[in-house]
Amino acid sequence: xxxxxxxxxxxxxxxxxxxxxxxxxxxxxxxxxxxxxxxxxxxxxxxxxxxxxxxxxxxxxxxxxxxxxxxxxxxxxxxxxxxxxxxxxxxxxxxxxxxxxxxxxxxxxxxxxxxxxxxxxxxxxxxxxxxxxxxxxxxxxxxxxxxxxxxxxxxxxxxxxxxxxxxxxxxxxxxxxxxxxxxxxxxxxxxxxxxxxxxxxxxxxxxxxxxxxxxxxxxxxxxxxxxxxxxxxxxxxxxxxxxxxxxxxxxxxxxxxxxxxxxxxxxxxxxxxxxxxxxxxxxxxxxxxxxxxxxxxxxxxxxxxxxxxxx
Amino acid sequence: xxxxxxxxxxxxxxxxxxxxxxxxxxxxxxxxxxxxxxxxxxxxxxxxxxxxxxxxxxxxxxxxxxxxxxxxxxxxxxxxxxxxxxxxxxxxxxxxxxxxxxxxxxxxxxxxxxxxxxxxxxxxxxxxxxxxxxxxxxxxxxxxxxxxxxxxxxxxxxxxxxxxxxxxxxxxxxxxxxxxxxxxxxxxxxxxxxxxxxxxxxxxxxxxxxxxxxxxxxxxxxxxxxxxxxxxxxxxxxxxxxxxxxxxxxxxxxxxxxxxxxxxxxxxxxx
Numbered sequence: 001x002x003x004x005x006x007x008x009x010x011x012x013x014x015x016x017x018x019x020x021x022x023x024x025x026x027x028x029x030x031x032x033x034x035x036x037x038x039x040x041x042x043x044x045x046x047x048x049x050x051x052x053x054x055x056x057x058x059x060x061x062x063x064x065x066x067x068x069x070x071x072x073x074x075x076x077x078x079x080x081x082x083x084x085x086x087x088x089x090x091x092x093x094x095x096x097x098x099x100x101x102x103x104x105x106x107x108x109x110x111x112x113x114x115x116x117x118x119x120x121x122x123x124x125x126x127x128x129x130x131x132x133x134x135x136x137x138x139x140x141x142x143x144x145x146x147x148x149x150x151x152x153x154x155x156x157x158x159x160x161x162x163x164x165x166x167x168x169x170x171x172x173x174x175x176x177x178x179x180x181x182x183x184x185x186x187x188x189x190x191x192x193x194x195x196x197x198x199x200x201x202x203x204x205x206x207x208x209x210x211x212x213x214x215x216x217x218x219x220x221x222x223x224x225x226x227x228x229x230x231x232x233x234x235x236x237x238x239x240x241x242x243x244x245x246x247x248x249x250x251x252x253x254x255x256x257x258x259x260x261x262x263x264x265x266x267x268x269x270x271x272x273x274x275x276x277x278x279x280x281x282x283x284x285x286x287x288x289x290x291x292x293x294x295x296x297x298x299x300x301x302x303x304x305x306x307x308x309x310x311x
Numbered sequence: 312x313x314x315x316x317x318x319x320x321x322x323x324x325x326x327x328x329x330x331x332x333x334x335x336x337x338x339x340x341x342x343x344x345x346x347x348x349x350x351x352x353x354x355x356x357x358x359x360x361x362x363x364x365x366x367x368x369x370x371x372x373x374x375x376x377x378x379x380x381x382x383x384x385x386x387x388x389x390x391x392x393x394x395x396x397x398x399x400x401x402x403x404x405x406x407x408x409x410x411x412x413x414x415x416x417x418x419x420x421x422x423x424x425x426x427x428x429x430x431x432x433x434x435x436x437x438x439x440x441x442x443x444x445x446x447x448x449x450x451x452x453x454x455x456x457x458x459x460x461x462x463x464x465x466x467x468x469x470x471x472x473x474x475x476x477x478x479x480x481x482x483x484x485x486x487x488x489x490x491x492x493x494x495x496x497x498x499x500x501x502x503x504x505x506x507x508x509x510x511x512x513x514x515x516x517x518x519x520x521x522x523x524x525x526x527x528x529x530x531x532x533x534x535x536x537x538x539x540x541x542x543x544x545x546x547x548x549x550x551x552x553x554x555x556x557x558x559x560x561x562x563x564x565x566x567x568x569x570x571x572x573x574x575x576x577x578x579x580x581x582x
């Protein structure tokens with residue numbers, strides 16, 4: 001009875017709880033994990049549940065002030081023992097929770113739970129699919145013999161054979177640099193301008209005849225010879241030399257390139273990477289390679305620090 | 312004049328008013344509409360103050376034409392362009408409704424900027440109307456987003472590459488740019504999902520937001536009233552010249568307020 005006010009006084013100054021922040025961090029981790037890995041989802045869910053429990057515990061401390069309830073019970077017992085003698089009133093009046101308060105909070109709480117249960121999957125469905133399964137597929141461009149040594153060819157292919165042609169068509173500019181130590185060397189430039197993604201065109205004559213080969217079911221590759229002197233973009237005038245280095249205009253780096261491999265004598269594209277600059281030419285070129293960045297972003301220098309999360 | 316109405320006219324009027332009265336008695340809607348439409352406005356407002364309702368009209372035109380266009384448009388990479396050609400060349404009045412939607416989009420944006428300029432130059436964004444300015448800026452952003460998402464839908468070369476460029480501009484934003492771009496594309500590449508995604512944003516999500524915010528915008532206009540122009544001599548909140556007030560009301564003796572030494576009262580008493 002005597003110690004209860006002191007104890008209660010210690011817990012009285014109610015500082016704002018940090019558990020809601022922990023709960024939010026857990027939810028954020030779950031959302032990130034849905035994109036990256038299930039382990040992160042598990043960790044995030046654990047943090048969220050733990051924080052939620054602690055949040056409820058800390059915010060409901062007033063409701064469960066056991067000391068005071070005990071004190072009140074003591075007082076009632078003393079009153080009963082003393083008969084008519086009035087017992088000393090408890091120092092602090094117990095909080096009263098009327099039915100209306102309970103119903104109000106229950107409505108808000110249940111409404112929030114129902115709303116969150118409905119909203120979370122909707123928002124997740126709207127956002128998450130855009131970020132998962134973004135691996136670049138391999139594309140078979142057919143026999144290496146179709147790419148004569150020292151000549152440029154324009155290769156049109158379907159990036160995803162199941163997409164309609166109008167959407168899935170991609171273009172690469174390919175030059176066979178011959179063999180280096182019995183390994184074929186190729187320069188394969190993506191035709192997407194690294195300014196803002198328009199299709200870069202070869203400046204120079206283009207052959208009239210195209211070779212069409214079906215390398216895989218649904219994968220129709222078109223190969224056209226060309227004699228470009230450089231590459232230039234019709235949208236905003238970006239210009240590149242034959243190694244993809246920027247010559248003029250707004251581009252911030254050299255043209256992206258394709259990784260490739262040779263399988264059963266076929267040239268297979270593996271996906272793109274970004275390039276800052278290329279020194280030298282053809283098989284001797286020294287390529288400063290980076291992971292694939294979006295067009296218009298620097299891959300080197302301080303500007304690159306602004307894009308730490310590129311896929 | 313009203314007394315000279317024939318019995319037939321009176322009967323006709325009663326018959327016409329009966330359903331209106333029926334609605335009014337049960338909902339109060341007629342009174343609400345009257346309250347909204349017949350508000351007091353400053354006496355020296357001009358055509359400049361009609362730019363807002365002109366913008367609203369342009370939006371309603373977009374809404375009406377867009378709903379009908381959605382009946383014929385097909386948001387699929389294989390059929391989108393063909394369906395636009397079908398609307399323009401084959402369907403009766405399709406060329407007109409599509410043209411209204413296409414040109415109306417520009418009219419909407421142009422009127423938005425005129426309206427914004429009027430509000431800015433008239434100082435109509437000041438207290439207590441700041442919130443309405445903020446809502447207006449959000450409306451402007453959403454209207455521009457409507458333009459961006461609608462531009463892809465014809466699915467021709469211009470539409471496709473303009474959207475590629477627009478999305479890649481978003482991708483160059485620091486830190487979150489690549490994520491914004493992927494969200495807009497609905498994946499790593501612009502494809503079938505991008506088209507239907509833009510279609511959904513263009514005709515469901517953003518218009519819903521626009522309608523909501525326009526309602527709030529109008530509510531605040533109704534609540535706060537229309538501002539007087541900066542050159543107004545009867546600006547709201549300005550103390551009235553008692554003599555002028557009296558003349559306006561056809562009274563003889565001005566009723567003096569205070570001791571008459573206030574600037575305006577003083578002028579009136581000095582005459």
